[in-house]
Amino acid sequence: MRDLPVHTLGYDSCVGTMTSVATSPKEQILVRFLDGASRGDGALVSSMLLQAGFLLNVSGDDGWTALMLAARSGHSEVVKVLLSKGCDTSLVNKSGQTAYDIARFWGHKHVAGLLSNSKPGDDHQFLDKVEAEAPENFFSRESLDRRCERRTDGKWLEAKRRSPDSVYILFFNLNPLVTSEAEELGVGGPDIKLRRLRVQSVQDLLAKPGTTLVFLGVEKQVSPPPPSSPGDEDGLTVWFALNTDEDPTEHLKLSGSSCFFVKPPMPGLFALSEEEAGVIAQARSVLAWHSRYSFCPTCGSKTRVDEGGYKRTCMKEDCPSHHGVHNTCYPRVDPVVIMLVIHPGGNQCLLGRKKTFPPGIFSCLAGFIEPGEGIEDAVRREVEEESGIKVGPVRYISSQPWPMPSSLMIGCLAVAVSTEIKVDGNEIEEARWFTRQQVIDVLRRGSEPAFVLPPRQAIAHQLVKHWIGMNANL
Numbered sequence: 001m002r003d004l005p006v007h008t009l010g011y012d013s014c015v016g017t018m019t020s021v022a023t024s025p026k027e028q029i030l031v032r033f034l035d036g037a038s039r040g041d042g043a044l045v046s047s048m049l050l051q052a053g054f055l056l057n058v059s060g061d062d063g064w065t066a067l068m069l070a071a072r073s074g075h076s077e078v079v080k081v082l083l084s085k086g087c088d089t090s091l092v093n094k095s096g097q098t099a100y101d102i103a104r105f106w107g108h109k110h111v112a113g114l115l116s117n118s119k120p121g122d123d124h125q126f127l128d129k130v131e132a133e134a135p136e137n138f139f140s141r142e143s144l145d146r147r148c149e150r151r152t153d154g155k156w157l158e159a160k161r162r163s164p165d166s167v168y169i170l171f172f173n174l175n176p177l178v179t180s181e182a183e184e185l186g187v188g189g190p191d192i193k194l195r196r197l198r199v200q201s202v203q204d205l206l207a208k209p210g211t212t213l214v215f216l217g218v219e220k221q222v223s224p225p226p227p228s229s230p231g232d233e234d235g236l237t238v239w240f241a242l243n244t245d246e247d248p249t250e251h252l253k254l255s256g257s258s259c260f261f262v263k264p265p266m267p268g269l270f271a272l273s274e275e276e277a278g279v280i281a282q283a284r285s286v287l288a289w290h291s292r293y294s295f296c297p298t299c300g301s302k303t304r305v306d307e308g309g310y311k312r313t314c315m316k317e318d319c320p321s322h323h324g325v326h327n328t329c330y331p332r333v334d335p336v337v338i339m340l341v342i343h344p345g346g347n348q349c350l351l352g353r354k355k356t357f358p359p360g361i362f363s364c365l366a367g368f369i370e371p372g373e374g375i376e377d378a379v380r381r382e383v384e385e386e387s388g389i390k391v392g393p394v395r396y397i398s399s400q401p402w403p404m405p406s407s408l409m410i411g412c413l414a415v416a417v418s419t420e421i422k423v424d425g426n427e428i429e430e431a432r433w434f435t436r437q438q439v440i441d442v443l444r445r446g447s448e449p450a451f452v453l454p455p456r457q458a459i460a461h462q463l464v465k466h467w468i469g470m471n472a473n474l
């Protein structure tokens with residue numbers, strides 16, 4: 001017996017609740033059994049199977065069997081019980097996924113291991129496809145080769161600093177210099193472009209005490225090019241970033257150009273190409289660190305810039321920061337979790353509004369990871385703090401450097417195990433469950449969208465898109 005019509009019960013396949021009375025004793029038994037599997041109650045599953053062996057391969061709503069429900073929540077004990085009874089691991093739900101697919105998708109490696117051992121020849125194309133399609137996020141493209149080993153090679157850096165082939169990008173108070181001149185921009189390309197300067201244009205600025213210089217890396221090479229300038233033996237084109245806190249316009253020797261400094265984050269930086277946004281993510285974060293950490297955080301003394309702008313060394317001889325690993329000497333990155341919370345039923349997602357958002361915008365919840373906290377726990381804590389929703393399984397999807405000033409957004413999908421929303425009212429003024437259809441209408445810019453999503457350059461947008469691209473009911 002398969003596909004017992006339990007839809008009528010309103011059985012919720014993740015939290016295992018019954019929202020109305022089951023219509024027959026057999027259906028009631030099935031609901032209890034599936035509920036036990038999804039909650040990880042191995043003892044209940046075992047004893048029910050002893051009395052009603054037919055339950056083993058029966059599915060409820062959307063074709064989910066006990067094995068699939070246990071696999072989704074990583075309940076390996078229940079999975080072992082079901083496997084020991086000889087359950088059918090090849091069954092698929094109405095979205096075409098096996099229990100193995102579901103375990104892999106939610107990152108339950110131990111469960112996926114148990115399931116793959118029991119069925120070595122299985123084909124899991126669905127998951128491979130989902131993984132291959134993880135989005136590339138704006139600000140995350142590594143356009144330059146960082147060549148970290150060159151940061152301590154003072155002679156090489158100095159030669160490159162003087163080289164007429166080196167590229168300088170300039171920031172004024174952390175805002176990059178760009179151009180919107182038509183001839184610089186290709187058809188259908190970005191709206192603005194970084195203004196690439198040469199050493200002769202920035203010579204005066206380099207000599208000023210308030211200027212910070214950072215070695216970003218070298219242009220990536222397909223094959224080694226011939227040497228381009230006399231004395232410049234490796235032919236590598238180096239990029240540097242400069243920041244100044246005084247208006248540099250009068251020191252710039254630029255011929256007839258219409259350049260301006262663009263303020264982050266929106267819409268300014270979002271108008272750059274993916275390649276240049278990647279350079280900005282690196283440059284702006286390091287420069288912002290220099291502007292905030294001028295003095296030694298350990299003893300308050302003056303510091304010296306070293307390693308091509310990737311280290312600040314305390315000038316006080318006996319400062320403790322000279323011994324051991326001191327994360328005060330190197331550029332800082334703040335990890336932030338950002339998550340799309342999926343309703344236990346699989347077909348709605350949770351989005352929230354900060355008080356500061358423009359009208360209509362709803363986005364993924366997000367929050368800084370705290371010291372001593374892992375990614376999954378930070379996701380669960382922030383979601384509960386901001387929306388009152390409890391979260392079970394968490395799966396990492398992709399990350400995004402966010403150079404305002406220096407966050408790393410860690411994008412996750414998370415399955416809710418409760419549904420009642422209670423916003424904190426402080427950070428988040430409103431949170432709502434939106435259906436897949438509402439989200440699809442927003443992404444397709446339908447005539448009456450229920451809300452507005454952040455633009456494609458925000459990882460929140462990509463997480464929502466990723467969820468829509470997946471099969472339903474994971």
Ligand SMILES: NC(=O)c1ccc[n+]([C@@H]2O[C@H](COP(=O)([O-])OP(=O)(O)OC[C@H]3O[C@@H](n4cnc5c(N)ncnc54)[C@H](O)[C@@H]3O)[C@@H](O)[C@H]2O)c1
Nearest residue numbers: 334336338363366367368402407409427454458459460461
């Ligand atoms: N790229 C995107 O799609 C996207 C979307 C949402 C948020 N974000 C970014 O994520 C970051 C964090 O999100 P949030 O504001 O919701 O976090 P949050 O929910 O943790 O709340 C922010 C508050 O946490 C405190 N805090 C704790 N640790 C902090 C730290 N290391 N730095 C600064 N404040 C800290 C501060 O009081 C701050 O006001 C923000 O900077 C935001 O710009 C990016």
Ligand SMILES: [Mg+2]
Nearest residue numbers: 365366367427
């Ligand atoms: Mg937050």
Ligand SMILES: [Mg+2]
Nearest residue numbers: 367382386427
């Ligand atoms: Mg928060």
Ligand SMILES: [Mg+2]
Nearest residue numbers: 366367368382
């Ligand atoms: Mg927080």
Ligand SMILES: [Zn+2]
Nearest residue numbers: 296299314319
């Ligand atoms: Zn010091």
